[in-house]
Amino acid sequence: MKLNNLFIRSIAVVTEKNIRIYYTKAPVIIFGLLFPLFIFLAFYLGREVDLRSFFPGLLAMSLFFTASSVGPLITPWEKQAGTYERLLSFPVSVNTIILGDIAAGMIFGLTINMVVLVTGLVFFNYAAHFVTLVLAMIVASFCFSSLGVLLASPSVRSPSHIMMFSSLIRFPLIFISGVLIPLEKLTGAGRFLAYFSPVTYLVDLFNSALVQKSYLPVPLSWSILIVFGLIFLFLSRKLHQRNLLKGL
């Protein structure tokens, strides 16, 4: 059996396992679907917000929460359930497991947000640039899902601890980004902080694709999202390898 085939097949098996088991877990539903909905409602209700211009930010926030909600759950859940050592005993490497986890987060994020996107396109009648839109969703879901997997790397067995920890990281990334307040309206420290959130660059890409208005150069946003994703992937690999058997 060729090793490349084995590697790709094992990623597919890990992904399928994650889809079957973790998509319906309560923490994924709560942190991935309900939280962005409630944040949107908290921001929208009682205020005069132009939904058409706010939609790119809403879509970015939704993709961020959904794609990054699966990854933090998998490893601590498996360590607690006692299935992680069995998974490691299969002909897989840490890379295989991490990429399978990332793929599961990406598919979750993309599936849910395709529905959100289609709804937005139907209601707001955008003259959308579809290639940019779809590519931005794919690159961003990889980036956010990698962040989710990175957040699962601390050596704890309790999924609830990791989900709390992941909220501690994910919420500030939303608040400092240009989701709630457009980047051009942010000033001083607010704008400076916004550059540290990967969500900022996705909002700008969605603005470019949907309303043909972006604050940053599009190639720059692409590059920064990809760099964020690769950094998250690299750190995930390092930390998961280091904490592999801790908490078993």
Add this chain to the structure above:
Amino acid sequence: MESENHIIQAKEITKMFGQKIAVDRVSFYVKKGEIFSFLGPNGAGKTTTIRMLTALLVPDNGQIVIDGIDISKHPVQAKLRIGVIPETSNIYADLTARQNITLSGRFYGLAGKKLKAKIDELLDKLGLYNHRDDTVKTFSKGMKQKLNIASSIIHDPPILFLDEPTSGLDIQSQRLIRAIIKDMNAGGTTVFLTTHNIEEANLLCERICIINNGRIAAVDTPEKLKRTFQKTQSVEIALRSQVSGQVFAHQQLVERIEKLGDKWKLYTADPDKLIKHLVSLAKEQNLTITSLQTCSASLEDAFLELTKDRSYAGSEIK
């Protein structure tokens, strides 16, 4: 130690956790087709060793060769040749029995009708066929362990590692699992078993490696290990009336006295002389002997001696 017949070779493997040496320069081999047991008290280094042999842990020093493959250089290829039942492992409770085994099979490249037929065969053999579409969360501990084994042998591995496979199971499940191990071995699978159940090792294994404090105390066949400790033979005696153990005290003949239910076990270097002494003692004190028998050293005696940090003068010594 080099031989084509050695399917597992561990050469001077060492593993440290911080300042603590968990496994200290351990070397041994396992012959193709053998059932080999790693026996030791809790914390002796059994699980650390099996985790190194199955590529979950990387040794700090030394080399491990599995079926001709250096495991530190090619861990994934080595894993394709083994089946592992880890001690703390579990199967996925949210999946059904069939889904769990399918998942395992797919990791090894099995698919389609061949996989389905193999799964049905295994489920039938293990008495789980009627529960094939039930989620594992409804299974008993014994059923889960059977499924755990089925998931580990779906690809017919030439080597099977089992870490405490019968721990915490009822007698029927223990027997079934031992029967499966024997069956697999009869079909040519090499079995590496860690256990702290001496009787299990005695019943199943061709050779036993006793590990203590991270070092190998002895490697030999169960009978040779027992024979090495012949000096710890004993005589069991039961009397009709209740007596104190002091009655049997004899400075030259009796080394130690133990009460076992309604019997007394007397450890001696010379069972023949002790029996003659006991018969004359009973006659003198008008005691009726209801049973009297000699007992050879058990594997348990050998194990206890070897794990007392004393050196062993057997045929394969560390």
